[in-house]
Amino acid sequence: MPATSAAAKAGAKADKSVAAAVKSEAKVDAKADTQVKNAQVKATKKKAKAVNKSASAKAKARAKVAKASPANKVKATAQAETTGAKADAKADKVVIKADTKVETVKANAAADKAIAKVETNAVKAKANADVKAAGSK
Numbered sequence: 601m602p603a604t605s606a607a608a609k610a611g612a613k614a615d616k617s618v619a620a621a622v623k624s625e626a627k628v629d630a631k632a633d634t635q636v637k638n639a640q641v642k643a644t645k646k647k648a649k650a651v652n653k654s655a656s657a658k659a660k661a662r663a664k665v666a667k668a669s670p671a672n673k674v675k676a677t678a679q680a681e682t683t684g685a686k687a688d689a690k691a692d693k694v695v696i697k698a699d700t701k702v703e704t705v706k707a708n709a710a711a712d713k714a715i716a717k718v719e720t721n722a723v724k725a726k727a728n729a730d731v732k733a734a735g736s737k
Contacts, residue, residue, distance in 0.1 A: 610734030614727030621723035628716035632709035639705035643698035650694035654687040 661680035668676035 607735040625716040650691040654691035657687040
């Protein structure tokens with residue numbers, strides 16, 4: 601009868617360690633998902649701000665063109681186009697960096713999830729081995 605008792609104890613211990621590993625994995629998954637969502641929200645805000653800033657700069661430049669005298673109209677138009685191009689380029693850089701950061705956070709989150717899954721599987725395997733070893737005694 602002692603073998604059964606040892607097997608029961610090992611089974612209970614295994615169940616407890618597996619439950620803890622599963623809980624830990626769920627926690628890691630939730631944290632990773634939250635980080636991705638936060639990064640996406642932050643990136644969306646940054647991108648919107650950059651696009652709005654660009655639109656504002658271009659609007660100011662167009663207003664200058666409208667106010668320019670006929671003699672200075674060509675020069676003002678050229679400056680407005682340059683200003684618009686620079687504003688668009690700056691906004692595009694912000695958008696690219698924000699998107700890249702989100703992708704980096706996603707990649708790190710996927711890696712964290714995969715590592716947690718591997719660790720859970722390792723705990724499960726060890727628990728199964730411990731139960732088998734206790735049952736054979």
